[in-house]
Amino acid sequence: MAYPVIRNRRLRNSAALRGLVRETTLEANDFIAPIFITEGEGVQEEISSMPGVYHWSLDTMERELSELVRLGIQSVMVFGVPDHKDALGTSAYDDNGITQRAIRKIKAQYPELVVAADNCLCQYTDHGHCGVVHTTECGAEIANDESLALLALTAVSQAKAGADIIAPSNMMDGFVTAIRQALDEAGFVNTPIMSYSVKYSSAYYGPFREAAHSAPQFGDRKTYQMDPANSREALREAQSDVEEGADFLMVKPALAYLDILRMLKDRYNLPLVAYNVSAEYSMVKAAAMQGWIDEKAIVLETLTGMKRAGADLIITYHAKDAARWLKEL
Template sequence: MAYPIARHRRLRGSEALRGLVRETGVSVNDLIAPIFVTEGEGVQEEISSMPGVYHWSLDTLEKELADIASAGIKAVLVFGVPSTKDAIGTSAFEENGIVQRGIRKIKSLYPDMVVIADTCLCQFTDHGHCGVVHRTDGGAVIDNDASLEMLAKTAVSQAKAGADIIAPSNMMDGFVAAIREALDREGFVNTPIMSYAVKFASAYYGPFREAAHSTPQFGDRRTYQMDPANAREALREASSDVEEGADFLMVKPGLAYLDIVRMLRDRYELPIVVYNVSAEYAMVKAAAMQGWLDERAIVLETLTGMKRAGADLIITYHAKDAARWLQGN
């Protein structure tokens, strides 16, 4: 039907009416808050490119956890910033590695908090790549299969520490299968894998690399992270992870890739996760600090767009603020 029979504005006349017909909603239950845990004592160090986001040592971590819990957020994603690094990222899978100790600390303070462990090597290797590097006459090559062994060991150590979900972010071929096999072998058959299934080689990661101290010391990650121009390849990546036993599928970054979120949502029944990444956060924060935009309105509109595209869960550095705004605080 067309105007004047159809008057679409009839359903927009008041806030109450708009609420009745609203198709998409964001809830605090949709939000996952990232945490950066670091070595040392008394550390609460703001990350310069991510205002409001901090490095926390284990003795100060309770302050951040209390803030997250008071906002009603039920899940955190743990990143570790170690003091020692080597060629294969040994501290990623040590029993007393920073991530493992961070997980145990969180679970001791908030047993019901869902703890998701980022499973990668880049923060723990001295070269900053997400796998084992072999030097050749032509340069350096990331050894996919040797990397899988290290990643599987890391996942098992995180599960032993108490992680509820393993979230591998390395983009090696076969990483879900390798981690699933290792977890099952060690008795963690009920530990889900939240796969970074579609992770693009994006310029939106800059502030995170400062936060995680994970900038590659040579080259880049384009031989294993995806070309931002490709969508069909994203479906192939996701399909492989589903076949290998992934329990969640993640798209990273978020804003420039909502078409990929929709494609996965239309094809798979698994929960879809989107990562509202560091530069997406930093751009909003920087503009808000200049008074150029309404931070609350922009953040909630962005999160709604991610949900509308098909995401079930959103990892975001805005999580605490968004949770309070959603609850009217």
């Protein structure tokens, strides 16, 4: 049976009818909003490559938090931007570090917010890499197992501060096992791990590295982040994290990797997170500022596409704008 009996346009005749049969919906509580917390007082400094995204100090971040809550956003991802950096990233696992103080204050001000803590060393190390660096005759090497010990310390410190979710982004082999064991031994058996399971070595991270002051001081991260050309490897990475006890799986970046999102969605029943990363955000903002695109339409279409591909949650710098626009619909 075909045309003229079958007319697919019948279900598109009105906005109400289109809404009735819509397969994918987007809501404010689908979003996790990143927030960058820095040392100092009175800081509200816009990040030049990410218009509308700011560095906040502990005494000003309530301005951002109150707006997120008012818009119905239920979760934030905390990125600390420390003053002190050293070879071992000691500020990452300092119980009085900027991330830990931010988590405590957020939970005191807004206990209903779900606080995820990014777990990595790159913004805390003076070399900008995500683990311990050893220099060998062949050059610099990121020491996997030594790095795991420090990442585990960081996770416990973040959980002690009140983080609801630990979100390790370092891409060391075995990081979920190390963090799960450390959390359990410290009494945080019910603290979930949102694993950056499939994190590509991507050109889309540039603005974030300005925001987090985390650009590597030498080399690149290709020995631990994934090759953008690979998809089967993504399944191996995800499978490892499932077996090690991850509670969420994540794909980062999102826009160029929707096929990877769908592959994971079809194979695993854990909640799936897409990270709509900094350059994805900045490209839209730049085009909108030039008047070349309809920003609202582009953002909502893009985020809907990520959900349609399989994302249950989306970490996005568009969170506030998107939540505001959804209220208007």
